[in-house]
Amino acid sequence: MTVGVKYCGGCNAEYERVRAVERIKSEASGHTFKPYKDGGVFDKVIVIVGCGKACAKVGERHEVVYIGSEADATSAIAMLKSTEG
Amino acid sequence: MGVMTRAQYIESLEKLNMKVYMFGELVDKPTEHPIIVPSMNSLAMTYALAEKAEHQDLMLAKSTLNGETINRFNYLHQSSEDLIKKIKMQRLLGQKTGACFQRCVGMDAANAMFNTTFEMDEKHGTDYHEKFTKYWRYIQQKDYTVDGAMTDPKGDRSLPPTKQIDPDMYLRIVERRDDGIVVRGAKMHQTGMVNSHEVLVMPTIAMREEDKDYAVSFAVPSDANGILMIYGRQSCDTRKMEDNADVDLGNCKFGGHEVVVIFDDVFVPNERIFMNGETEFAGMLVERFAGYHRSSYGGCKVGVGDVLIGAAALAAEYNGVPKASHIKDKLIEMVHLNETLYSCGIACSAEGSKTKAGNYIIDMLLANICKQNVTRFPYEIARLAEDIAGGLMVTMPSDKDFKDEKLGKYLEKYLKGADGVPVEHRQRILRLIENISLGTAAVGYRTESMHGAGSPQAQRIMISRQSNMDMKKALAKNIAGIIELTQ
Numbered sequence: 017m018t019v020g021v022k023y024c025g026g027c028n029a030e031y032e033r034v035r036a037v038e039r040i041k042s043e044a045s046g047h048t049f050k051p052y053k054d055g056g057v058f059d060k061v062i063v064i065v066g067c068g069k070a071c072a073k074v075g076e077r078h079e080v081v082y083i084g085s086e087a088d089a090t091s092a093i094a095m096l097k098s099t100e101g
Numbered sequence: 102m103g104v105m106t107r108a109q110y111i112e113s114l115e116k117l118n119m120k121v122y123m124f125g126e127l128v129d130k131p132t133e134h135p136i137i138v139p140s141m142n143s144l145a146m147t148y149a150l151a152e153k154a155e156h157q158d159l160m161l162a163k164s165t166l167n168g169e170t171i172n173r174f175n176y177l178h179q180s181s182e183d184l185i186k187k188i189k190m191q192r193l194l195g196q197k198t199g200a201c202f203q204r205c206v207g208m209d210a211a212n213a214m215f216n217t218t219f220e221m222d223e224k225h226g227t228d229y230h231e232k233f234t235k236y237w238r239y240i241q242q243k244d245y246t247v248d249g250a251m252t253d254p255k256g257d258r259s260l261p262p263t264k265q266i267d268p269d270m271y272l273r274i275v276e277r278r279d280d281g282i283v284v285r286g287a288k289m290h291q292t293g294m295v296n297s298h299e300v301l302v303m304p305t306i307a308m309r310e311e312d313k314d315y316a317v318s319f320a321v322p323s324d325a326n327g328i329l330m331i332y333g334r335q336s337c338d339t340r341k342m343e344d345n346a347d348v349d350l351g352n353c354k355f356g357g358h359e360v361v362v363i364f365d366d367v368f369v370p371n372e373r374i375f376m377n378g379e380t381e382f383a384g385m386l387v388e389r390f391a392g393y394h395r396s397s398y399g400g401c402k403v404g405v406g407d408v409l410i411g412a413a414a415l416a417a418e419y420n421g422v423p424k425a426s427h428i429k430d431k432l433i434e435m436v437h438l439n440e441t442l443y444s445c446g447i448a449c450s451a452e453g454s455k456t457k458a459g460n461y462i463i464d465m466l467l468a469n470i471c472k473q474n475v476t477r478f479p480y481e482i483a484r485l486a487e488d489i490a491g492g493l494m495v496t497m498p499s500d501k502d503f504k505d506e507k508l509g510k511y512l513e514k515y516l517k518g519a520d521g522v523p524v525e526h527r528q529r530i531l532r533l534i535e536n537i538s539l540g541t542a543a544v545g546y547r548t549e550s551m552h553g554a555g556s557p558q559a560q561r562i563m564i565s566r567q568s569n570m571d572m573k574k575a576l577a578k579n580i581a582g583i584i585e586l587t588q
């Protein structure tokens with residue numbers, strides 16, 4: 017799958033967002049990760065939000081997975097791995 | 102270009118031929134001077150964060166002038182959501198630098214200039230808005246930093262510009278030519294001017310008919326002929342000149358600066374003039390710029406506050422008292438005050454509205470409330486930080502003593518705090534608290550909170566004007582059952 021990665025701006029991050037993404041990328045390495053762009057084509061988009069406000073926005077037509085903690089990252093890894101061909 | 106990298110930004114500054122004076126001497130290379138470099142690093146952070154995917158949601162925006170992706174510091178806000186993102190971006194920058202990052206003034210000036218010039222043209226049939234839009238498109242495309250220059254020396258504050266003994270106490274037009282104007286005067290307290298490519302000049306007060314020569318707005322490069330800058334001193338500034346300066350600085354990487362800028366008969370070509378004698382619009386420009394800037398403090402000061410609160414919490418840990426109930430309560434109070442400022446920044450943005458020119462402006466009353474709180478809360482936050490830190494933050498010997506063969510062992514022994522905490526960590530955190538509450542960064546965290554974007558009384562005047570007191574009186578009469586006889 018092609019997975020878009022979109023970060024919120026990070027003004028109130030409650031965990032290390034970049035480290036969480038690195039972990040997802042390395043543990044679910046069967047997928048292709050690309051920076052999210054409006055209008056881009058992605059099978060899924062992971063939106064990395066620093067806190068519960070989850071203020072980052074992506075286009076409505078995408079299948080979106082919100083990551084707001086290390087635990088969410090772990091769940092996302094499991095989900096992505098289960099879809100690895 | 103649209104977005105410069107940090108390295109390109111510094112390279113672009115090196116190409117400027119600015120006249121910067123410090124301690125009576127012309128500074129050879131401002132980008133390498135140890136007193137200036139920390140402030141350059143702070144401003145450079147506005148470029149560095151824009152390079153990082155994990156911050157771009159706040160740092161970048163799509164220009165409505167040229168369709169390119171640009172730095173949000175050069176953006177003309179298009180919605181309340183944009184204004185909120187601006188506040189969040191400023192908080193982020195305060196968190197990353199623990200200092201003033203200097204790029205807000207130009208952003209706030211540009212947004213005010215964009216909508217004021219539109220309304221000037223509507224009234225006078227002038228072409229200032231078109232000229233300003235063209236200029237700002239150039240700034241966005243180059244990703245330049247622009248200094249916002251409003252504050253005049255003002256001489257005797259009780260007198261208007263034309264009644265001053267020295268007519269140059271407010272910057273003025275001294276010559277009108279076919280191809281432009283020549284201006285003379287000075288702008289005080291200019292934040293980040295040495296780290297800026299351009300300066301955008303505005304009048305400092307509302308003007309009367311006779312003040313025509315003083316109602317002037319324009320932009321010139323910061324190294325234009327006739328401009329010179331005299332660098333402002335900050336408390337503890339020369340610590341940066343010491344050998345291997347690090348621990349004693351508290352924040353060795355970042356800082357801010359202000360300069361006195363002299364305009365010694367500077368020529369401004371016609372295409373860069375955005376107000377030329379339209380006295381009745383000087384007040385609108387001042388109010389709008391001040392409004393944007395007063396809201397900005399609900400972001401930047403909060404970010405620095407985050408750093409100071411974190412430092413106070415660490416100082417308590419290093420002193421072995423993190424669990425003391427009064428310490429916990431004081432930290433809660435600091436957070437409460439800091440988040441109240443943030444709430445004000447967010448509120449005046451959320452209540453923003455569209456101007457005739459199309460860009461968004463903050464809610465004026467709430468922006469003034471925001472800044473009025475900023476004139477107080479950082480002082481209280483700093484007071485609580487000093488309480489928690491203990492006296493050592495101002496009596497601690499120099500790092501050289503800690504490193505001295507003979508003295509070091511005494512300091513290592515007697516300045517130890519909680520078990521397991523290296524003495525150097527304690528030193529560093531106490532120095533950081535000193536830096537923000539009464540060292541170089543206190544310029545931005547304290548006195549700028551007081552006077553920047555206008556002294557407290559300036560906000561109270563605006564609050565009084567915007568308070569809608571008649572409506573409040575009518576509400577009270579209605580509830581109290583007061584029925585007035587109509588004639």
Ligand SMILES: Cc1cc2nc3c(=O)[nH]c(=O)nc-3n(C[C@H](O)[C@H](O)[C@H](O)COP(=O)(O)OP(=O)(O)OC[C@H]3O[C@@H](n4cnc5c(N)ncnc54)[C@H](O)[C@@H]3O)c2cc1C
Nearest residue numbers: 206249250251252258290291292549552553554555556558
């Ligand atoms: C750190 C810092 C950074 C700044 N950065 C910038 C910048 O980047 N760009 C910029 O343009 N400006 C900047 N300013 C300037 C700021 O806007 C001014 O400091 C502010 O407007 C107050 O002006 P002043 O310093 O001349 O003080 P004054 O105007 O002298 O005020 C001192 C006191 O006198 C009172 N007072 C003044 N005039 C009157 C009067 N007529 N009647 C009654 N009372 C009066 C005031 O209310 C205040 O209590 C900065 C200031 C600081 C401290």
